[in-house]
Amino acid sequence: MSDYRALFRCIAGCGETYPLDEVVYECKKCGNLLEVHHDLAPLKKLSAKKWRELFDGRTGTTEWPYGSGIWSKKEWVVPEIDSKHIVSMSEGNTNLFWAKRFGSMFGMNDLWIKMCGNTHTGSFKDLGMTVLVSVVNDMIQRGKNIKAVACASTGDTSAALAAYAACAGIPSIVFLPANKISTAQLVQPMANNAIVLSLDTDFDGCMRVVREITKDNTIYLANSMNSLRIEGQKTISIEMVQQFDWDVPDVVIIPGGNLGNVSALGNGFKMMLDLGLIKKRPRIVLAQAQKANPLYLSYLNGFHEFKPVTPQKTLASAIQIGDPVSVQKAIRTLKEFDGIVEQASEDELANAAALADRTGTYSCPHTGVALAVLMKLIDRQVLSKKDRTIVISTAHGLKFSEFKVGYHEGTLKEVDCKYANRPIAMAPDVDKIREALEREFAARKG
Ligand SMILES: *Cc1c(COP(=O)(O)O)cnc(C)c1O
Numbered sequence: 053m054s055d056y057r058a059l060f061r062c063i064a065g066c067g068e069t070y071p072l073d074e075v076v077y078e079c080k081k082c083g084n085l086l087e088v089h090h091d092l093a094p095l096k097k098l099s100a101k102k103w104r105e106l107f108d109g110r111t112g113t114t115e116w117p118y119g120s121g122i123w124s125k126k127e128w129v130v131p132e133i134d135s136k137h138i139v140s141m142s143e144g145n146t147n148l149f150w151a152k153r154f155g156s157m158f159g160m161n162d163l164w165i166k167m168c169g170n171t172h173t174g175s176f177k178d179l180g181m182t183v184l185v186s187v188v189n190d191m192i193q194r195g196k197n198i199k200a201v202a203c204a205s206t207g208d209t210s211a212a213l214a215a216y217a218a219c220a221g222i223p224s225i226v227f228l229p230a231n232k233i234s235t236a237q238l239v240q241p242m243a244n245n246a247i248v249l250s251l252d253t254d255f256d257g258c259m260r261v262v263r264e265i266t267k268d269n270t271i272y273l274a275n276s277m278n279s280l281r282i283e284g285q286k287t288i289s290i291e292m293v294q295q296f297d298w299d300v301p302d303v304v305i306i307p308g309g310n311l312g313n314v315s316a317l318g319n320g321f322k323m324m325l326d327l328g329l330i331k332k333r334p335r336i337v338l339a340q341a342q343k344a345n346p347l348y349l350s351y352l353n354g355f356h357e358f359k360p361v362t363p364q365k366t367l368a369s370a371i372q373i374g375d376p377v378s379v380q381k382a383i384r385t386l387k388e389f390d391g392i393v394e395q396a397s398e399d400e401l402a403n404a405a406a407l408a409d410r411t412g413t414y415s416c417p418h419t420g421v422a423l424a425v426l427m428k429l430i431d432r433q434v435l436s437k438k439d440r441t442i443v444i445s446t447a448h449g450l451k452f453s454e455f456k457v458g459y460h461e462g463t464l465k466e467v468d469c470k471y472a473n474r475p476i477a478m479a480p481d482v483d484k485i486r487e488a489l490e491r492e493f494a495a496r497k498g
């Protein structure tokens with residue numbers, strides 16, 4: 053399998069390329085972002101049928117490292133890495149939740165939620181981080197001088213980086229905007245012994261700091277402008293198609309902030325198209341919080357121009373980003389996949405999450421943004437109820453207890469908590485409790 057090859061290539065097409073084990077994040081000639089480019093010729097030597105069989109055969113295996121949803125596709129991700137140096141915690145292979153009851157509330161019968169938060173640190177960020185930390189570990193094992201890995205984060209990237217780095221024994225540094233992430237997200241990197249810097253700025257400010265700090269090449273940058281992360285995340289598309297027996301969904305809806313994940317989604321579909329595993333493209337919908345909506349504003353003018361915004365405080369804190377690093381990649385992806393960008397207000401995202409929770413989910417606010425966008429686009433008949441639609445759930449709701457508690461206590465700003473459900477405090481008096489239960493049964497019927 054050694055003739056598979058991948059390298060960094062400039063996205064602007066200026067021709068620059070670098071090996072994947074070089075410490076480089078941007079094109080040295082023109083300053084644009086890089087992407088991982090796979091040499092398709094050797095990959096094409098295996099038929100589509102053989103690739104499907106290979107991937108299907110590895111699902112659930114204990115044979116290192118193929119039990120991971122990412123490394124089961126190793127040849128398409130980082131083909132040349134020594135498997136001994138891979139840092140994996142069996143990420144990926146997350147379930148597709150058939151949202152039957154939720155979908156039926158607005159006439160859909162083929163609605164699915166890809167539960168990317170059901171993974172090691174509780175968000176899809178694990179998918180990219182296993183790849184990045186594995187490549188760094190491989191470099192260190194082969195003698196390169198790397199002291200630490202560092203990232204700026206809205207909470208989930210830092211949790212994933214800290215966990216994977218700790219697993220490999222590599223020091224990590226995380227820059228977080230003070231008071232803008234959940235308690236769980238702050239505690240995760242602390243527990244994993246990362247150097248945690250809480251900065252009096254927002255995410256975009258943390259991003260500027262980490263880009264300065266990582267000009268020292270012995271501190272490796274782990275943000276998604278580093279396209280190794282995108283390679284891991286692109287397996288979301290492959291996995292979803294595989295879960296439908298290699299059938300392509302009609303629509304995929306994904307919440308976006310820094311906009312790396314939406315490009316990853318597109319890359320996964322493109323690679324399957326290039327290698328003949330699928331024949332059609334889904335439509336991709338990018339969902340933004342109204343309080344941090346620079347791509348939505350750009351979409352309204354046909355992507356003719358893009359202007360960063362100053363993001364406002366939003367419950368969807370992981371996508372509270374006004375100057376997304378991967379915006380050009382995202383626009384390219386949306387143009388190729390008949391893309392739509394839609395936004396959701398605080399009220400819409402919180403109520404959509406709560407409504408879905410009434411049908412069994414425990415949705416994080418970002419998933420709430422995607423669910424609200426789905427409901428709006430169905431309501432406006434932009435999307436069809438009949439289409440097989442997948443909503444990407446990006447994190448586990450358990451990471452966002454403040455959001456859940458605030459909703460059910462009715463204390464969230466700008467949110468009319470229509471589905472709040474409060475505990476009933478009462479004495480342990482059985483007769484009174486029977487009466488209370490009757491009232492509750494009646495209320496739930498009505
Ligand atoms: C990072 C993150 C996103 C946004 O992904 P981008 O690649 O930055 O667009 C969405 N939801 C959650 C929970 C996240 O952690």
Ligand SMILES: [Zn+2]
Pocket residue numbers: 062063064065066067068079080081082083084
């Ligand atoms: Zn270039």
